[in-house]
Amino acid sequence: MSNAQKMDVDGLMKNEDFSPQLLKIYYEKFFPFLQMFRWLSYRNDPKSSSPGTQKDFFQRREFTFVLQGDIFCRYQCFKDMEEYRAKVLERQPIRMEIGAVFSHAPSKHHVLPKDVYKPLERELVFDIDMDDYDDIRTCCTGSKLCLKCWTFMKVAIQVLKRTLEEDFGFQHILFVYSGRRGVHCWVCDSEARKLSNEQRSAVAEYLTMVSSGANKCRADLKMNGCEELHPSVDEAYKICKKWFEDPNGILANQDILKNGNHLTNILEPFSADEKDKIKKFMQENSDATSLQIWKKLQDLVRLREVNEATFKQRMENKVLLKDVAIQYTYPRLDVNVSKQMNHLLKSPFVVHPKTGRVCVPIDPENVNDFDPAKVPTIGQLVEEMHDANAQHTSLKPYLHYFETKFLQELEKTATEELRQRSGVSPGVLMDF
Amino acid sequence: MKRVRPESEQVASFDPASARKVHQSDDLGVTFYKYPPNAEVSVRQFEDYTASRLKLLHAIDRACNSQELRLEQMKDSIRPKLGNEFRESGLELVYPETKARMETFRLEKVEFQSRDSISHFALRLAFCKSRDAREWFLRQEQRLFVLRFEALNAEAREAFLGSEGIECNRFVETEGEKMTLKMLQRCTPGAKIWVEKSGTKVPEFDQTFYVMPFRAVPEKLISGRRVVLQRGKAYVPASLLKLVITKRFKENLAEALEVAFHGQHAALMDPRVGGFLRVLQDYGLQLVAGPRSSSEEPREKLSLQNFEELLPRSFPPCMRRLVEKQRETTKHLKHAGRLQLRPFLKACGFTFEESCQWWKKELCRDPLITSETYEKSYHYDNEHAYGKKGHHQGQNCFGCPKIIGSPGEAPGQVHGCVFKQLEPSALQNQLQRWQVPLPAMMEIQRLIKEGKHYQLACIEYFKSQHPLSDGEGVGNSPVDFFRSSVRFHKEKEKEKGTTSPTKEVAAVASEMPQAIAAA
Numbered sequence: 001m002s003n004a005q006k007m008d009v010d011g012l013m014k015n016e017d018f019s020p021q022l023l024k025i026y027y028e029k030f031f032p033f034l035q036m037f038r039w040l041s042y043r044n045d046p047k048s049s050s051p052g053t054q055k056d057f058f059q060r061r062e063f064t065f066v067l068q069g070d071i072f073c074r075y076q077c078f079k080d081m082e083e084y085r086a087k088v089l090e091r092q093p094i095r096m097e098i099g100a101v102f103s104h105a106p107s108k109h110h111v112l113p114k115d116v117y118k119p120l121e122r123e124l125v126f127d128i129d130m131d132d133y134d135d136i137r138t139c140c141t142g143s144k145l146c147l148k149c150w151t152f153m154k155v156a157i158q159v160l161k162r163t164l165e166e167d168f169g170f171q172h173i174l175f176v177y178s179g180r181r182g183v184h185c186w187v188c189d190s191e192a193r194k195l196s197n198e199q200r201s202a203v204a205e206y207l208t209m210v211s212s213g214a215n216k217c218r219a220d221l222k223m224n225g226c227e228e229l230h231p232s233v234d235e236a237y238k239i240c241k242k243w244f245e246d247p248n249g250i251l252a253n254q255d256i257l258k259n260g261n262h263l264t265n266i267l268e269p270f271s272a273d274e275k276d277k278i279k280k281f282m283q284e285n286s287d288a289t290s291l292q293i294w295k296k297l298q299d300l301v302r303l304r305e306v307n308e309a310t311f312k313q314r315m316e317n318k319v320l321l322k323d324v325a326i327q328y329t330y331p332r333l334d335v336n337v338s339k340q341m342n343h344l345l346k347s348p349f350v351v352h353p354k355t356g357r358v359c360v361p362i363d364p365e366n367v368n369d370f371d372p373a374k375v376p377t378i379g380q381l382v383e384e385m386h387d388a389n390a391q392h393t394s395l396k397p398y399l400h401y402f403e404t405k406f407l408q409e410l411e412k413t414a415t416e417e418l419r420q421r422s423g424v425s426p427g428v429l430m431d432f
Numbered sequence: 433m434k435r436v437r438p439e440s441e442q443v444a445s446f447d448p449a450s451a452r453k454v455h456q457s458d459d460l461g462v463t464f465y466k467y468p469p470n471a472e473v474s475v476r477q478f479e480d481y482t483a484s485r486l487k488l489l490h491a492i493d494r495a496c497n498s499q500e501l502r503l504e505q506m507k508d509s510i511r512p513k514l515g516n517e518f519r520e521s522g523l524e525l526v527y528p529e530t531k532a533r534m535e536t537f538r539l540e541k542v543e544f545q546s547r548d549s550i551s552h553f554a555l556r557l558a559f560c561k562s563r564d565a566r567e568w569f570l571r572q573e574q575r576l577f578v579l580r581f582e583a584l585n586a587e588a589r590e591a592f593l594g595s596e597g598i599e600c601n602r603f604v605e606t607e608g609e610k611m612t613l614k615m616l617q618r619c620t621p622g623a624k625i626w627v628e629k630s631g632t633k634v635p636e637f638d639q640t641f642y643v644m645p646f647r648a649v650p651e652k653l654i655s656g657r658r659v660v661l662q663r664g665k666a667y668v669p670a671s672l673l674k675l676v677i678t679k680r681f682k683e684n685l686a687e688a689l690e691v692a693f694h695g696q697h698a699a700l701m702d703p704r705v706g707g708f709l710r711v712l713q714d715y716g717l718q719l720v721a722g723p724r725s726s727s728e729e730p731r732e733k734l735s736l737q738n739f740e741e742l743l744p745r746s747f748p749p750c751m752r753r754l755v756e757k758q759r760e761t762t763k764h765l766k767h768a769g770r771l772q773l774r775p776f777l778k779a780c781g782f783t784f785e786e787s788c789q790w791w792k793k794e795l796c797r798d799p800l801i802t803s804e805t806y807e808k809s810y811h812y813d814n815e816h817a818y819g820k821k822g823h824h825q826g827q828n829c830f831g832c833p834k835i836i837g838s839p840g841e842a843p844g845q846v847h848g849c850v851f852k853q854l855e856p857s858a859l860q861n862q863l864q865r866w867q868v869p870l871p872a873m874m875e876i877q878r879l880i881k882e883g884k885h886y887q888l889a890c891i892e893y894f895k896s897q898h899p900l901s902d903g904e905g906v907g908n909s910p911v912d913f914f915r916s917s918v919r920f921h922k923e924k925e926k927e928k929g930t931t932s933p934t935k936e937v938a939a940v941a942s943e944m945p946q947a948i949a950a951a
Contacts, residue, residue, distance in 0.1 A: 168646065169664025191647070191664070198651050205655030224621035230657045231619055 016379035017356030020068070020092065026358075026378040027089055029385065031349055032399055037081035039188070039407055040098070043414040046080045052422025058084075060120075062099030062106040064344050065091050074344075075106040094353050097344040101193075119341040124170075124192040124200060127345070128156050130181035132212050132332040136262075138254045145181050145372060148253040153183050154367040155243040155250070156331035159236050160185055161364045163207060167232050172410045174402075175362040177375060179352030183362065184345060188410055190417060197340055204338040209233065210330045217265035218323040219330065223315050229322075237322050240329040245291065250329055257290040266297070266324055269316075274300050297321060348402075351378050360398040363405065455537055457587040460525045461545045462580050464596065464684050469549035475704050478550060482558075482708075484521040485551035486716060489572040491517040496575060511579055523548055523576075526583070557699050558712035560692040564833045565717055570685055577681050578674050586640070586670070593677055598648055600676075603641035603667060611660075616641050616667050621658050623669040638669035650679040717833070718908055732918045733781025736790060744866075746917035748910040749850040749893055750835055751776050753862070755794070757846045764798040768847040770810075772835060774817050775827040779911045784818045831909040832887050851876065851886040863893075872896035 016022075037058065044057035063076040065088075073091075078084040088096070100122035102109070109117045130137070130149060139148040157175050164170045164187055172188040195203070210219045221233060228234070243249045250256070257263045267275050281296050282288060301320050308314050337343055348359050356377035362370050376394035384393040473481070495513050518524040525544045528534040552573070559569035581589065593600040605612055617623045617637040626633045646654060646666040653659045653666070653675065660667045668676060700706045700713075734742060743755060754773045758765045765773065777787060791814060792806045801810075812821060819826035838848035847853075854862060856877060863873050876892050879885040891903040894913060898920045905916040 166663065167661040169662075195647070199647060199654075202651035202654040206657055206661075224656075224658065225624060226621055227618040228615070229619070231615075231660055231662075232657060 016383070017377040018351065018353055018379065022356070022378045022382055023094065023351060024089075024092060025382050025385075026351060027092065030358075030378070030381055030393075030395055031088070032402070033081055033085040033088070035399070035402060035407055036347070036349065037084055039410065042188075042190070043411060043418050050418070050422060052418050056105065057101060059105045060103070061101045062342075062344075063347075064097040064099065065093035066095040066097070067091065067093055075109055077106045094351075096347040096350050098347045099344045100341050121190075121193040122341040124187035124195060124203065125338055125343070125345050126160065126185040126187075126204075126207075127178070127334045127337040128153065128160075128183045128185075128331055129178070129334060132334065135212050135214050135216070136254060136256070136328055138256075138259045143181070147371065147373075150372055151243065151248075151250055151253060152329070154370075155240060155329045157183060157185075157362065157364050157367050158243075159239050159331050160207070162235060162239060163232055166235070167206075168203065172406065172413065173364070174348070174406050175364050176348040177357075177360050177362055177370075177372060178346065179350070179355065179357055179359045181372075184348075184359075186345075186348075189413070200341070201335075201339045204333060204335040206232070207331070207333060208335060209236065210327050210332060212332055215261060215265055217262055217327055219326040221319050221323050221326070223319065229318065233326075236330060237326055240325050241322075244325040244329050245294065247291070251290050251294055254328075255290050256328060257293045263293065269320070270300065356380075358395065358398075360395070361402050361406065363401050455528050455534060456585055457591065458527065458537075458541075459588050459592055460527070460580065460584060461541055461548060462577070462584060462588075462592060463545075463549075464681055465549065465552050465688070466684070468553050469546060471546045471550065473546070473550060478554065478705055479708055481522075481547045481551040482554040482712070485523060485555055486558075486712070488514075488517055488521040488523055489555075489569075489576065492572050492575050492579075493568070510575075511582075514579075523551070524580075527585075554705075554709065555712070555716075556689060556692040557696050557709050558716045560689045560696060561713050564837070565713075566686070566689050568717055569689070570682055573685060574678055574682050578678055581674050581677060589673060589677075590642075593673070596677070596680060598676065598680065599644050600673075601643050603643050611662060611667070613639070613641065616660055616669070619660050620667070620669055622672040625671060638671050640670040642668045642670065642673060644668060644676070648676055648680075650675050732922065734777065734914070735781060736786050739790070742914075742918075745897075745921070746914050748890065748913035749862075749866070750848070751910055752866075753850050754846055758794055759797060762797050762799065763844070764795045764801055766845045766847075768838065768845060770813065772830060772838070772847050774813065775829040776910050776914075778817055778827070779829040780914050784814065784820070787818070788814050829909060829911045832890070832907065835910070836886050849886050849890075851880055851889040852884075856880075868893065868896050 040061055041058040044054045046055045046058060048055070058081075059077050059079050061077060062074070063078070065073040065076055067073065073093075076087070078087060099106075100119035103116065103118050103120055104112060130145065130152065133149070133152050134141070137149050137152075140146055161173060161175075164173055164185075170187050170189045170192055174186040174188065176184045176186065178184050209221070210216075221229065223229065229237070244251050246252070257266075263278075267278060270278075277300065278293070278296060282293065285292070298321060301317060304313075304317050304320075308317055337345065346359065348361060350359050351357070352359065356379055357372075357375045358378065358381075360375055381393050381395055384390045491514060492510070495510050522544075525541060528537045533540070555569065559565040581592070584592065590600060590602075603611075603613070603616070620638075620641075623638040623641075624635045625638065627636045643665050646661055646664055649659060649666045649668060653668075653672070654661075659672075696709075700709055732738070743752060747755070751773055754765060754769050758769075774787070774791075777790070782790065788811065791810060792803070795801045795806055795810055796803065815821040817827040832849070835847075836849040836852050838853075841847060841853055850862065851859065859880075860873065860877070863876065868876075872892055872895070876889045879889045879892065887907040890913065891907045894906045894916070895901055895903045898917060901916075901920050903916075905919075906913050
């Protein structure tokens with residue numbers, strides 16, 4: 001997809017990208033029930049007889065089916081993979097959501113007192129939506145999406161991954177295309193699943209550095225009286241800076257300094273003298289790019305550093321312009337999604353009804369290879385299925401990634417944990 | 433109950449050096465109170481220990497509240513102020529310095545632990561009943577815990593954390609690892625402490641950091657990025673260690689209060705201490721323990737005849753505002769407002785018939801409400817409040833804590849505590865309309881701004897409306913305000929020698945249970 005080509009995510013799609021008939025085939029032939037089951041049961045096989053296995057673990061997981069006409073069916077639960085598959089094929093939900101693992105099977109929730117039926121485990125989840133970037137997006141508006149604004153998601157994925165892994169020590173992280181204009185993140189380590197609501201809130205706040213808003217051009221980076229920025233801010237900045245200043249990065253793509261009020265707002269804390277210098281530069285170089293103007297701003301800050309006298313000035317300069325880069329690139333999370341254990345989030349591998357696209361995993365190590373316009377639609381998949389010449393369908397690479405890079409790693413850890421819980425040596429546990 | 437066994441081991445020869453060493457890492461009886469005391473004391477001692485502790489907790493509350501302190505700041509600003517209170521309470525154990533004390537330290541400690549434990553568990557029973565009581569108790573016990581924990585030496589502190597199962601290892605710089613002490617010092621807000629040195633304040637950095645799983649750390653340190661995290665571990669400066677342990681303390685105690693709540697019945701039925709505990713349950717939270725007007729005391733009752741006179745004179749601001757607003761706007765009070773006002777009027781003396789008449793008249797000022805609407809929709813509430821319908825227990829007037837805790841007013845609603853609900857400018861307007869003199873207004877604004885002392889503000893208001901009064905008895909409940917006001921005016925009349933034939937003389941019965949002596 002060239003830079004100019006835009007994808008209308010909400011527009012009318014050709015008939016062959018989505019239809020109930022196509023969905024039916026998709027569920028029958030493509031949806032990875034076994035892999036999803038393996039993920040969500042974390043080696044708690046209902047058929048296993050090893051000690052330490054919680055046989056009803058999968059059954060206590062809440063699912064939601066959304067049927068045609070936006071009918072929500074909550075409190076769905078399944079005994080095992082077979083029932084999971086059978087029920088989905090029977091009801092044909094146009095969307096599914098995944099909730100927490102509760103103390104009892106969700107189907108029994110209405111007969112239990114409120115403080116008895118409660119969530120016990122739930123993946124730590126994050127939701128990043130392009131809507132929250134509307135005040136800094138200039139390439140597209142509304143439901144349109146292109147590779148330029150998709151860049152916001154790429155940097156969000158990299159920043160989120162770094163923080164979750166290096167600061168919090170989480171290892172089993174899954175990024176999923178939300179089907180339209182965003183990304184979901186599922187953190188599946190058992191420590192993450194056991195976090196309380198307060199702890200989830202705290203992690204979400206730790207990860208929050210910016211808030212959206214018209215005329216907001218800098219992040220409020222508090223130094224809290226310290227001599228240096230907090231390492232997570234610094235590390236995030238390193239990633240943000242790269243994506244901000246890259247010739248194909250956000251500053252250039254969105255032409256930030258030449259659109260709207262952004263430059264005026266950014267210049268606000270600078271002195272009259274400094275503002276004049278910029279004004280002069282722009283008068284003399286009327287076709288200067290955003291990047292070139294940015295470099296000039298950085299020169300100004302460097303000049304300041306030579307003259308800074310007080311502790312306060314030094315601290316201000318440490319943050320100046322870094323806060324701008326962060327404001328325009330740092331991930332904007334919808335923290336409400338993360339704070340509660342019983343929040344329901346769309347399941348990976350479901351299909352977006354407006355676009356027909358499958359919510360596939362995104363490999364965070366290769367963010368540049370992911371192109372939302374190339375995500376397979378179910379129309380496409382069914383076509384490929386009928387093509388005798390095709391070796392495999394477009395879904396295969398995504399399933400392969402899910403299997404090898406996420407699921408197998410997860411199962412290794414889950415097996416080890418199961419072993420520790422039951423005090424049994426690994427050879428005894430049954431494999432799938 | 434078993435008897436306390438005194439230390440039976442003999443100290444054969446006394447070696448000061450080793451004795452000092454042993455005691456210096458002593459935990460000074462700092463505890464999570466996991467196990468109930470196993471000692472025998474007299475009823476008198478039980479009451480004394482418990483009353484002392486309650487007095488100490490109130491003293492801590494007052495000392496802290498006037499400064500809205502964070503736990504980190506407690507040691508330096510609060511501890512020095514409470515020297516007397518700690519000594520008097522007998523609830524403090526310090527490291528022995530003299531030979532004499534070292535010899536008796538163990539015995540002293542056992543006795544201290546007994547007093548500490550008994551009084552703590554007794555107060556659990558006293559404060560487990562309502563959410564307000566639990567929150568207050570948790571907060572003060574947490575503060576007391578912090579003060580004691582801070583008095584321990586470093587080894588004792590680390591040992592205590594370890595004994596509570598909190599993985600707590602000292603950070604040691606390792607070759608090849610990116611994390612250095614210097615980096616931690618420069619990035620952690622709590623690590624920089626401003627120390628007074630030869631007249632100026634200089635920053636000093638904490639030299640010790642502890643490594644622990646991030647889940648052990650209070651959430652606000654994570655959410656504010658106030659500790660460095662790496663691979664799931666948090667690096668906590670020694671000065672903030674108390675926050676980690678205090679969080680655990682609070683969690684434990686909150687659970688224990690739940691247990692106490694379910695088990696309180698047996699204790700309350702005990703003939704020796706049940707009455708005492710019940711008194712504590714009812715009065716333990718009192719901000720001020722002034723003479724409480726009992727319900728037996730003859731007093732002036734609120735009636736339809738004296739209503740207009742008493743409204744501006746004796747009504748507490750929260751209730752006065754409700755009546756006046758309803759009249760001014762000719763819009764009937766919404767549910768929360770009625771729920772607040774109704775039992776107050778009842779407690780002040782309205783009979784059922786008077787209440788019905790009054791409410792009918794007032795509500796019908798609103799053009800939307802007719803006599804029929806009243807009968808249909810509002811009459812039942814009165815019957816309910818007077819115990820004639822519903823659960824037949826009637827409605828009691830809310831106390832100040834509950835009114836203060838009311839949710840914010842939505843448009844069209846009027847309820848809650850005046851000093852909390854109104855913005856400073858709106859409050860000023862209201863106080864001016866009530867002709868509160870300027871010095872009182874400023875004091876009220878100050879109390880609210882500097883510590884959210886709504887109840888103290890109300891006492892100020894009372895004092896401004898009742899010159900030369902000391903506001904005794906005011907501040908815990910609107911009914912007390914009303915009664916104190918009525919009493920004040922009665923006494924004024926007595927002094928003047930004019931007594932209206934319809935008014936009764938109120939006798940002040942000072943009921944001060946001996947057990948509660950909060951200053």
